[in-house]
Amino acid sequence: MMKKLGSLHENLDFKIYQELKSMILERKLKPGDKLYQDRIARDFGVSRTPLMCALKKLEQEKLIQAIPRRGFFVRKFSKEEIIHIFELREVLEGLAARRAAIHGTTVQLQKIKSFFKQFKNLYEEIDVKQYSDEDQSFHNYITQVGGLDLLQSIVRNYNIITFSYRLDFMEGLIRHPRETMGEHLAIIDAILSRQPEKAEEEMRNHLKWSRQRLAEDDKKTR
Amino acid sequence: MMKKLGSLHENLDFKIYQELKSMILERKLKPGDKLYQDRIARDFGVSRTPLMCALKKLEQEKLIQAIPRRGFFVRKFSKEEIIHIFELREVLEGLAARRAAIHGTTVQLQKIKSFFKQFKNLYEEIDVKQYSDEDQSFHNYITQVGGLDLLQSIVRNYNIITFSYRLDFMEGLIRHPRETMGEHLAIIDAILSRQPEKAEEEMRNHLKWSRQRLAEDDKKTR
């Protein structure tokens, strides 16, 4: 007799947590918005107890800010913080890329090889939104293959990759595909040819250059 | 009239959270122990509502494991996970060391210079416990000076440094001060002389060698 996995029952607070999280990431809840417990609990059709737990979790992830006896507010991310996130991505995804080159299975490497296929013809017009999505999937997958549980849970918990593609202060990509396409291919190539040091370096440079572009734009707009 | 800071009131759940966390880190609660909400709430003299919130936070930090409808259990950390933690420390503290060399103030650098002073006479007998504490303080301080908010909160939240000094499977240090003392001085030197790349490299190597020693011991004890 096969036993059903206990982790399949999800508690209410986890469902609310996920729902609120995606509402924040999709900008249905905007930075500065106050989260009225009463109203949200009513909307979701639950009591304030599991909702409170969900809010505390979101606070820990820095998605919302709690002020005692005042309430919870959706956080705003400054450009400076986003630059810091990129600085972290450099080392974290660098590690993931290195490990992917060492530990990635043949099947995983095949999948890595398949990214950006539809954009390889540089003479065609590139759909920027589509490229951005592919970009995000690519970085997520490398992180997944890189495979340290702890690394993955940090990246997921703090929405480190997600935030890089949902910037408050700008639309679209930080750099044009013309610029980043080659870097992506270099990363893929290094992983496929099992060169861990090179994979780490290429990944780090790729993200460093994006960070530097962000920092430049930052200076200009002051 | 000066208003008192709102953040000074701490909520009850935060106090319980801190108390439980230190009990786990100090091994008053041991891996595998079940956390009975009723009993703990009674012991602390609070209701189960804030306790539940505290438990959820600890779950997010992976200090305890929640099984729905069954309860919360103190987690056990395998040697493999500790090795992974060191792998993360390599890149995270490497970044911190690099940034410390760039952004550290004169005062901060003076303090960094003062670490390990009492152990510099290698002919004297070294108190291993004392050295271990100094070691931990040193790594914490570099991380603090390195200064990205997000980096710090990751390191604190996941108890990344703390765990490295509280190993389930062994007592005391991974390597003898004879071995690590020189590495520590090299890191300090690189930061004081404002060599970011060197500081990062020295820090990464220092942690990599400890990780490799752990991995070796791991093989032996199988």
Add this chain to the structure above:
DNA sequence: TATTTTTACATTGAATACAATATACAAATA
């Protein structure tokens, strides 16, 4: 009118109460 004080109301934080599920032990069956 501008500023302070009072008061009513809204909202949060925590305790209690209740329902759903899991555990443990006894009874029943093969």
Add this chain to the structure above:
DNA sequence: TATTTGTATATTGTATTCAATGTAAAAATA
């Protein structure tokens, strides 16, 4: 006796209730 089934109890997850605090608007004062 070993295994299954049923039942009592313990424990968790959620809703409800209550008290403390914050907010905002009206009344009182200068």
